[in-house]
Amino acid sequence: MSTLFATLNLPEAQLSNLDNLGYQKMTAIQSSALPHALQGADLIAQAKTGSGKTAVFAITLLAKLDPQNFAAQALVLCPTRELSTQVANEIRRLARYQPNIKVVTLTGGQPLSPQAASLEHGAHVIVGTPGRINDHIGKRTLDLSKIHTLVLDEADRMLEMGFMEDISKIIRLTPAYRQTLLFSATYPDDIKALSKQFQRNPVQVKAETLHQANAITQHSFLCQKHERLPALETLLAHFKPRSAVIFCNMKVGVREITEHLQQRGFSVKALHGEMEQRDRDEVFVQFKHHSFNFLIATDVAARGLDIEDLPCVINYELPHDPDIYIHRVGRTGRAGKEGLALNLLTDAERHKLTDIGIAQQTELDFEVISAIAGSTLTPRQPPNMTLCIAAGRKEKVRPGDILGALTGDGGIDGKAVGKIDVLDYAAYVAIERSVAKQAVTRLANGTIKGRKFKVKLL
Numbered sequence: 001m002s003t004l005f006a007t008l009n010l011p012e013a014q015l016s017n018l019d020n021l022g023y024q025k026m027t028a029i030q031s032s033a034l035p036h037a038l039q040g041a042d043l044i045a046q047a048k049t050g051s052g053k054t055a056v057f058a059i060t061l062l063a064k065l066d067p068q069n070f071a072a073q074a075l076v077l078c079p080t081r082e083l084s085t086q087v088a089n090e091i092r093r094l095a096r097y098q099p100n101i102k103v104v105t106l107t108g109g110q111p112l113s114p115q116a117a118s119l120e121h122g123a124h125v126i127v128g129t130p131g132r133i134n135d136h137i138g139k140r141t142l143d144l145s146k147i148h149t150l151v152l153d154e155a156d157r158m159l160e161m162g163f164m165e166d167i168s169k170i171i172r173l174t175p176a177y178r179q180t181l182l183f184s185a186t187y188p189d190d191i192k193a194l195s196k197q198f199q200r201n202p203v204q205v206k207a208e209t210l211h212q213a214n215a216i217t218q219h220s221f222l223c224q225k226h227e228r229l230p231a232l233e234t235l236l237a238h239f240k241p242r243s244a245v246i247f248c249n250m251k252v253g254v255r256e257i258t259e260h261l262q263q264r265g266f267s268v269k270a271l272h273g274e275m276e277q278r279d280r281d282e283v284f285v286q287f288k289h290h291s292f293n294f295l296i297a298t299d300v301a302a303r304g305l306d307i308e309d310l311p312c313v314i315n316y317e318l319p320h321d322p323d324i325y326i327h328r329v330g331r332t333g334r335a336g337k338e339g340l341a342l343n344l345l346t347d348a349e350r351h352k353l354t355d356i357g358i359a360q361q362t363e364l365d366f367e368v369i370s371a372i373a374g375s376t377l378t379p380r381q382p383p384n385m386t387l388c389i390a391a392g393r394k395e396k397v398r399p400g401d402i403l404g405a406l407t408g409d410g411g412i413d414g415k416a417v418g419k420i421d422v423l424d425y426a427a428y429v430a431i432e433r434s435v436a437k438q439a440v441t442r443l444a445n446g447t448i449k450g451r452k453f454k455v456k457l458l
């Protein structure tokens with residue numbers, strides 16, 4: 001099977017766009033799925049975050065879009081708002097080869113009417129959660145009669161979250177001739193039933209390696225139940241990861257670790273399901289910006305989050321389900337980089353390690369935590385800070401406008417500016433810590449696209 005995008009029947013402009021994005025070779029799921037999907041076949045793809053699955057459906061649906069027609073032509077259903085935002089951003093990147101493709105996200109936690117207004121202006125691609133999309137259908141603000149590509153992303157998660165009924169209702173409103181692409185990390189009976197009901201002769205594809213176990217070094221340490229917090233510090237002191245996601249099974253654990261590490265001077269933030277959506281977005285953006293070092297999270301809150309360049313995952317507790325372990329650990333060791341997974345377990349949890357070993361077909365050894373005790377660690381300052389500007393996509397602010405405002409005459413050096421994320425309601429800029437204050441002053445005294453916006457450091 002060829003792994004070059006050029007072997008696919010794609011417009012030249014898309015091939016050079018892919019090249020500009022640094023997508024040289026196809027990932028395993030892309031080379032097995034794209035040839036079928038581009039021919040219009042229905043697909044069941046077993047693939048996880050990190051496999052490059054988003055590009056499979058994004059490239060497929062974009063190839064079929066008619067930019068002149070402002071009816072909604074493609075619909076992507078996702079389990080969470082975070083995943084919807086990521087998917088919409090990836091579609092926008094992959095759509096750059098065609099001018100003026102509109103991608104709208106429809107998710108909860110925000111008022112309906114601005115979303116309805118965006119729809120009224122015309123949208124080619126809709127990305128959102130089943131609940132909110134149904135709300136729009138109920139209010140007659142969304143017409144699905146021209147949808148030619150329907151994507152169910154992380155379908156297993158959507159069913160787990162109880163979205164079956166919403167999904168069925170939505171699919172019934174789309175035309176029967178549509179192409180249906182179903183993505184799921186696991187393939188339980190309810191997914192089979194969903195496929196049987198809504199797909200025609202689907203081609204089934206699977207990423208060869210769901211989890212690049214060989215790129216990830218895994219170490220497990222036995223500790224007493226009451227020793228978990230000091231054991232976590234021992235891990236940080238011994239392995240010295242510059243950044244890590246620390247997973248807990250429950251949000252009480254998240255709070256406990258966050259407070260403990262903060263008291264010790266570590267740069268950490270919590271992410272759990274009870275936080276307001278906007279706070280979650282901000283925490284996640286700051287983590288991606290390297291504006292703090294350790295993200296303490298539950299599985300629910302971290303679901304679907306895609307973090308490039310994550311050197312380490314720590315399981316403060318082992319999850320009950322080996323699939324969840326594989327999912328957690330698969331967030332490190334991406335894109336050919338080496339990853340590190342560190343696990344803490346008590347005696348009573350040893351069976352979980354055995355189950356994980358069976359699931360990933362590699363037996364996992366463990367040692368006692370005292371074997372690596374003794375190192376000390378001075379908490380490190382994160383390299384960057386995150387600037388928040390009260391101007392988002394709604395104000396038509398683009399990353400280039402912000403970069404220009406920061407760096408123009410007498411401004412700061414462009415090299416000190418990192419990722420710029422423009423969300424619907426605000427923009428976030430990663431900026432080197434040493435010039436962060438200067439950057440705020442510059443923006444506070446200047447303008448972006450001729451307008452003044454509120455600016456603060458997070």
Ligand code: AMP
Nearest residue numbers: 023025026027049050051052053054055
């Ligand atoms: P996904 O599994 O869709 O969440 O994608 C994981 C990451 O891989 C995203 O950051 C994509 O932008 C990136 N990606 C997807 N396909 C490729 C490719 N062929 N080459 C390089 N990076 C890719």
